[in-house]
Amino acid sequence: MIVDGRKFDSNQIIEADVVIIGSGAGGAPAAYRLAKAGKKVVVVEEGGNFAKDFFNSSTPYERMKYMYRNSGAVVSLGNAGVVIPLGKTLGGTTTVNSGTMFKTPDEVINLWRNNYNLTEISNEELLPYFNEVEELTDTTDVTWDLMGINNQLFAEGAKKLGYHGFPLRRNMKDCQGGGLCAFGCPHDAKRSMNVSYIPLSEKYGAVYYTYSHVENITTKSGKAVGVIGYFYNGRFGQENSGIKFEVKANVVILAAGSIYTPIILKKNKLANSSGLVGKNLRIHPAAKVMGYFEESMENWKGIPQAYCVDEFADEGIIFEGFWIPPSMLSIAIPKFGHELKTMMKDYTHLAGFGIMVHDTSSGNVNQFKGNPLIKYNLNNDDVNRFKKAVAIASEIYFEAGAKHIYPPVFGFEEFKSQKDIDHFLKSKVKADFFELSAFHPMGTAKMGANPKEGVIDQNLETFDIDSLFIMDASIFPTSLGVNPQESIMAFVSRAVDKMLSREEKYFN
Amino acid sequence: MSKYSEKYFKYVSGVYCSILKQIADVINPEDDIIDVKIPDEVLLKEADDFFFLVGWFNRLGIKIVLLLLEFIIPIFFFHFGRFSKLSQDDAYNIFQKLHDNKIFAIRGIYLISAMLVLPLYYSYEPVLKEINYNVENLNKEVA
Numbered sequence: 006m007i008v009d010g011r012k013f014d015s016n017q018i019i020e021a022d023v024v025i026i027g028s029g030a031g032g033a034p035a036a037y038r039l040a041k042a043g044k045k046v047v048v049v050e051e052g053g054n055f056a057k058d059f060f061n062s063s064t065p066y067e068r069m070k071y072m073y074r075n076s077g078a079v080v081s082l083g084n085a086g087v088v089i090p091l092g093k094t095l096g097g098t099t100t101v102n103s104g105t106m107f108k109t110p111d112e113v114i115n116l117w118r119n120n121y122n123l124t125e126i127s128n129e130e131l132l133p134y135f136n137e138v139e140e141l142t143d144t145t146d147v148t149w150d151l152m153g154i155n156n157q158l159f160a161e162g163a164k165k166l167g168y169h170g171f172p173l174r175r176n177m178k179d180c181q182g183g184g185l186c187a188f189g190c191p192h193d194a195k196r197s198m199n200v201s202y203i204p205l206s207e208k209y210g211a212v213y214y215t216y217s218h219v220e221n222i223t224t225k226s227g228k229a230v231g232v233i234g235y236f237y238n239g240r241f242g243q244e245n246s247g248i249k250f251e252v253k254a255n256v257v258i259l260a261a262g263s264i265y266t267p268i269i270l271k272k273n274k275l276a277n278s279s280g281l282v283g284k285n286l287r288i289h290p291a292a293k294v295m296g297y298f299e300e301s302m303e304n305w306k307g308i309p310q311a312y313c314v315d316e317f318a319d320e321g322i323i324f325e326g327f328w329i330p331p332s333m334l335s336i337a338i339p340k341f342g343h344e345l346k347t348m349m350k351d352y353t354h355l356a357g358f359g360i361m362v363h364d365t366s367s368g369n370v371n372q373f374k375g376n377p378l379i380k381y382n383l384n385n386d387d388v389n390r391f392k393k394a395v396a397i398a399s400e401i402y403f404e405a406g407a408k409h410i411y412p413p414v415f416g417f418e419e420f421k422s423q424k425d426i427d428h429f430l431k432s433k434v435k436a437d438f439f440e441l442s443a444f445h446p447m448g449t450a451k452m453g454a455n456p457k458e459g460v461i462d463q464n465l466e467t468f469d470i471d472s473l474f475i476m477d478a479s480i481f482p483t484s485l486g487v488n489p490q491e492s493i494m495a496f497v498s499r500a501v502d503k504m505l506s507r508e509e510k511y512f513n
Numbered sequence: 514m515s516k517y518s519e520k521y522f523k524y525v526s527g528v529y530c531s532i533l534k535q536i537a538d539v540i541n542p543e544d545d546i547i548d549v550k551i552p553d554e555v556l557l558k559e560a561d562d563f564f565f566l567v568g569w570f571n572r573l574g575i576k577i578v579l580l581l582l583e584f585i586i587p588i589f590f591f592h593f594g595r596f597s598k599l600s601q602d603d604a605y606n607i608f609q610k611l612h613d614n615k616i617f618a619i620r621g622i623y624l625i626s627a628m629l630v631l632p633l634y635y636s637y638e639p640v641l642k643e644i645n646y647n648v649e650n651l652n653k654e655v656a
């Protein structure tokens with residue numbers, strides 16, 4: 006059942022076995038598994054229940070305003086400004102992401118085992134969870150015809166240069182290639198949480214309260230016992246209605262994402278004896294390279310993120326497809342006035358591909374009255390990765406037939422030939438020259454082998470507070486190098502099974 | 514303009530209306546390339562919505578940036594007058610200097626200004642038609 010938090014006109018006290026904060030890639034799979042095991046599960050979600058009818062009756066720009074946190078205006082500051090779009094809607098960021106699915110790479114798990122002493126985590130144990138996640142979300146490979154011209158051209162360019170690539174795996178069923186995955190799928194083809202795990206968990210009795218903002222996690226004798234918050238009101242639920250709720254529960258699961266999970270912990274001064282809450286922020290910084298082609302890209306057709314070139318994954322660089330409607334692209338082009346209009350007039354001839362860096366840089370999340378203060382500095386190694394990646398993506402596009410390239414680098418407006426790329430590679434480029442965004446914040450309440458090295462243990466329970474679990478991308482000790490949603494779902498599913506195996510500890 | 518802004522808008526008052534209108538005129542200048550102008554009232558209504566949705570903390574930050582742009586930045590670039598009162602050429606020059614500045618924080622002033630007017634302009638149906646976007650397939654990418 007999904008309950009609209011705006012409808013309440015009096016304070017509510019709710020009792021449950023488990024209360025979950027957030028309904029994204031962490032919260033929804035946890036709700037499903039716990040509800041299926043017979044637990045009374047309540048999920049509180051700050052965003053609204055935006056669904057297919059809204060996606061088919063609104064512009065992508067409107068959807069961004071209402072379904073993204075701060076209308077998409079979450080930015081990290083540091084030696085480069087990075088835009089970090091976060092979902093604020095039922096299903097969390099999965100409702101507004103590209104749908105790409107990757108298992109956690111073996112080398113990342115091995116790194117955690119060997120360098121972080123996370124010896125309870127193993128590929129063998131996780132594999133059945135990954136398989137289950139993929140089954141429940143209809144994960145499958147993108148077919149060539151659904152890729153759209155942009156992805157096809159990049160794939161062909163990469164192939165000509167001998168670079169390894171592959172069609173991405175996505176959570177999708179009967180996809181029609183509407184091209185707007187990141188703004189809510191208008192056909193429900195993308196199997197994000199709002200159309201997969203959430204309805205499944207509802208069948209087992211999980212209840213979702215939307216427009217519900219958590220202020221406090223309540224504790225008693227070192228144990229989490231519930232949450233207190235308030236409901237929003239207004240058309241799109243942006244204002245405190247003054248109506249409060251309290252959920253009393255045996256277990257509290259914090260799954261608000263890597264930016265808001267540490268904010269809630271810090272506001273409540275909880276689970277931070279290690280001093281690591283909010284630290285170790287990894288984001289997979291990303292940039293886009295655009296090419297101008299003589300033919301029309303028909304970029305309203307096909308799956309925007311459909312192909313991956315992983316030839317340079319060992320160096321921490323991967324390339325994934327990307328495209329956005331004109332309203333969003335216009336902000337991402339480093340021009341204005343007549344020049345921008347001239348370029349936008351050629352919109353249908355523009356193609357774009359994303360660069361994602363497996364960052365070794367890190368940052369931190371602090372808060373001011375509940376608002377995020379994010380700091381992230383790109384280190385020289387990652388700057389050099391971007392530099393190399395921009396050159397490679399440009400070469401691929403030239404090979405695919407692009408007439409010229411628009412690199413995402415301040416001071417380099419256009420590459421017209423290989424000579425311009427060579428000049429760029431020889432030039433000194435600083436972190437803040439890159440136009441960066443990031444879609445995968447991680448690591449701000451990381452797993453550790455002991456209370457000094459992490460906020461949570463390998464079963465995702467906080468070291469400091471009994472029955473308080475963290476189940477979102479905050480848990481990862483390093484960045485993954487690949488899109489994280491499948492990893493979150495699998496780690497959470499495993500952790501819930503561990504919790505259920507100790508029934509007497511948590512539910513008596 | 515301030516009459517209807519004060520009447521209808523909650524977060525965008527007179528001074529911000531003037532600044533936003535100037536920003537829109539400079540970033541999306543009237544020309545033959547895309548011969549569409551968004552009515553001021555639509556622009557300001559949109560800005561008012563956006564100011565509401567971004568929350569008080571971001572709203573405060575954006576308003577500070579707009580006031581900087583209005584009162585301080587012109588002096589910084591030797592234009593002695595409020596940004597909203599400058600000629601379009603002078604305002605354009607200021608944006609050009611902000612846009613081309615090597616310091617990211619200064620470029621950021623341009624970026625925040627652009628964020629307030631560009632998405633609306635490029636989701637406006639007449640503009641989409643001008644850029645040959647397939648509006649029918651866009652699931653109502655129209656304002």
